[in-house]
Amino acid sequence: MTVGRTAERTAEHLGRFDVVVVGAGAGGLCVAIEAAEGGARVLVIDKLPDVGGMLHIANGEFSGAGSRRQAAHGIEDTPERHFADVMRLSHGKADEDLVWRTVRAQGETVDWLESLGFDFDPATPGLVHGHEVYSVPRTYWGVDLGRSLLRLLRARLEEVVRTGAVRLLLGTRVGSAVVSDGRVVGVTGTRADGAEVVAHGDAVVLATGGYDANPEVRNRFLPPGCEDALIACLDHATGDGLTLAAGLGADVSGDGYFIPVMGLIPDPGRPGFAVDYREAFVEVAPAYRTPHEIWVNRDGERFVAEDTTSPEHRERALLRQPGIAMHVIWDRAIAETAEPLIRNGAGDWTRERMLAEYDGGRWIVAADTLQELAERLGVDADGLAETVRRYNESVRDGTDPDHGRAVMPMPIEAPPFYGLTSVAASLLSRDGLRVNGDLAVLDRAGAPIPGLYAVGEVLGNNVFAGDNYVGGMSVTPAMTLGRELGATLARAGRDAG
Numbered sequence: 480m481t482v483g484r485t486a487e488r489t490a491e492h493l494g495r496f497d498v499v500v501v502g503a504g505a506g507g508l509c510v511a512i513e514a515a516e517g518g519a520r521v522l523v524i525d526k527l528p529d530v531g532g533m534l535h536i537a538n539g540e541f542s543g544a545g546s547r548r549q550a551a552h553g554i555e556d557t558p559e560r561h562f563a564d565v566m567r568l569s570h571g572k573a574d575e576d577l578v579w580r581t582v583r584a585q586g587e588t589v590d591w592l593e594s595l596g597f598d599f600d601p602a603t604p605g606l607v608h609g610h611e612v613y614s615v616p617r618t619y620w621g622v623d624l625g626r627s628l629l630r631l632l633r634a635r636l637e638e639v640v641r642t643g644a645v646r647l648l649l650g651t652r653v654g655s656a657v658v659s660d661g662r663v664v665g666v667t668g669t670r671a672d673g674a675e676v677v678a679h680g681d682a683v684v685l686a687t688g689g690y691d692a693n694p695e696v697r698n699r700f701l702p703p704g705c706e707d708a709l710i711a712c713l714d715h716a717t718g719d720g721l722t723l724a725a726g727l728g729a730d731v732s733g734d735g736y737f738i739p740v741m742g743l744i745p746d747p748g749r750p751g752f753a754v755d756y757r758e759a760f761v762e763v764a765p766a767y768r769t770p771h772e773i774w775v776n777r778d779g780e781r782f783v784a785e786d787t788t789s790p791e792h793r794e795r796a797l798l799r800q801p802g803i804a805m806h807v808i809w810d811r812a813i814a815e816t817a818e819p820l821i822r823n824g825a826g827d828w829t830r831e832r833m834l835a836e837y838d839g840g841r842w843i844v845a846a847d848t849l850q851e852l853a854e855r856l857g858v859d860a861d862g863l864a865e866t867v868r869r870y871n872e873s874v875r876d877g878t879d880p881d882h883g884r885a886v887m888p889m890p891i892e893a894p895p896f897y898g899l900t901s902v903a904a905s906l907l908s909r910d911g912l913r914v915n916g917d918l919a920v921l922d923r924a925g926a927p928i929p930g931l932y933a934v935g936e937v938l939g940n941n942v943f944a945g946d947n948y949v950g951g952m953s954v955t956p957a958m959t960l961g962r963e964l965g966a967t968l969a970r971a972g973r974d975a976g
């Protein structure tokens with residue numbers, strides 16, 4: 480047993496369950512709902528006082544081919560085509576077996592959500608330009624983004640809790656596994672008041688999400704030079720499941736891929752963290768806002784065409800800059816003309832709010848000269864002056880010999896000048912637990928650890944996206960494979976019983 484005898488004796492025993500699910504995010508909720516509907520007795524434990532995990536902040540964009548909704552929009556699509564897109568966009572580095580297992584059923588996940596009354600944004604299925612685009616519109620999201628998914632999964636969970644099929648234990652952090660004769664047979668946890676609990680289960684599912692809010696763990700996986708990446712996810716993503724399983728001998732991938740999210744703003748009150756994504760980020764995709772500004776590095780030099788339509792191209796360009804940081808530069812005339820540079824999911828960054836932000840000075844630096852602006856941003860002043868001069872020349876000539884930018888609406892020449900720093904961010908764990916096709920956690924010799932399963936971001940996003948972001952390929956595999964795992968574990972319980 481990994482749990483000490485004293486702990487076992489003094490801990491409160493929660494009983495025996497068919498399935499113990501650790502983590503109540505998208506993945507864990509889907510395991511629990513499906514297992515309960517299949518007749519299993521399920522315990523769901525989460526360390527937070529509420530369910531939902533990353534759905535509270537995520538865009539919740541999910542993807543699926545061959546859905547009824549696509550057909551209703553006249554879009555022809557197949558899982559085979561989705562698979563080919565994922566392998567293309569991931570540069571062939573995603574896990575073929577797991578990708579196929581999930582994409583073949585993701586259309587059904589979309590249909591399932593629809594049948595439960597999901598509040599689809601009317602613009603879906605659509606193409607999403609925050610990542611490299613799919614070949615056909617197969618991405619969906621709710622009117623309230625990730626919260627739309629959460630609302631629906633929460634309602635479903637409440638039903639199975641009401642029937643008694645699921646016991647939900649919140650505010651309890653799982654710290655270790657109970658192991659007997661080499662098999663994981665339960666978990667121990669600590670409640671918020673410090674009391675210990677023990678639960679036994681025929682199967683234990685780790686659905687604990689990623690590690691990105693834990694810089695110590697995250698930086699072990701990031702390539703060198705990327706340690707300054709801002710943390711842009713919620714605090715619960717501390718890699719608990721990964722650490723727990725690694726302690727049991729689980730194999731952990733270490734591909735070292737990293738592609739950042741752009742547009743996140745360093746939080747002045749919380750070094751290393753980004754301003755909450757729900758509050759503000761810089762819109763960098765030209766499909767959603769015409770770029771009027773330039774982006775410079777610490778040397779004051781531009782490093783990419785700010786109007787590039789390839790997210791991957793600009794993200795990789797940012798990774799090559801010192802401190803993986805960039806500074807967005809503009810002037811008064813642009814401030815008066817362009818759409819607000821800052822956005823959020825609620826869409827409430829109006830021009831008036833933007834003007835108030837200039838006055839409030841939380842993130843935006845203003846200066847009467849470029850020299851002063853550069854000094855205040857920590858950018859090389861001569862470099863910035865020369866870059867702005869060259870850019871203004873390009874605006875006049877209508878051609879950008881440095882980076883080939885085509886959209887250059889106006890020069891940067893009217894004081895006050897403005898600057899805003901943005902740093903490459905991580906919000907999704909890239910590496911994670913290795914599993915087989917049944918989602919059984921594998922040990923370092925490649926053998927399943929009996930009784931232990933994993934689903935969701937604890938697997939690492941590389942298995943579904945390789946060396947890139949691929950639309951919807953984190954939350955949708957969490958839900959789709961989570962549902963399958965729940966159904967399979969319930970069936971196994973029925974067969975055994």
Ligand SMILES: Cc1cc2nc3c(=O)[nH]c(=O)nc-3n(C[C@H](O)[C@H](O)[C@H](O)COP(=O)(O)OP(=O)(O)OC[C@H]3O[C@@H](n4cnc5c(N)ncnc54)[C@H](O)[C@@H]3O)c2cc1C
Pocket residue numbers: 501502503504505506507524525526527530531532533534536537538539540541651652653654686687688689711712713715716719720756906907934935936937950951952953954955957
């Ligand atoms: C800003 C943002 C936008 C995103 N947008 C998208 C998107 O549009 N599309 C997409 O596919 N993906 C997106 N993602 C990623 C996606 O939301 C997540 O990968 C996915 O929701 C993870 O689900 P999960 O169930 O695996 O983990 P989580 O949702 O992180 O849930 C894990 C749960 O486990 C609990 N837990 C952790 N450790 C313990 C422990 N020791 N004991 C008990 N409980 C524990 C946590 O409290 C949490 O509730 C986004 C992420 C962010 C941050």
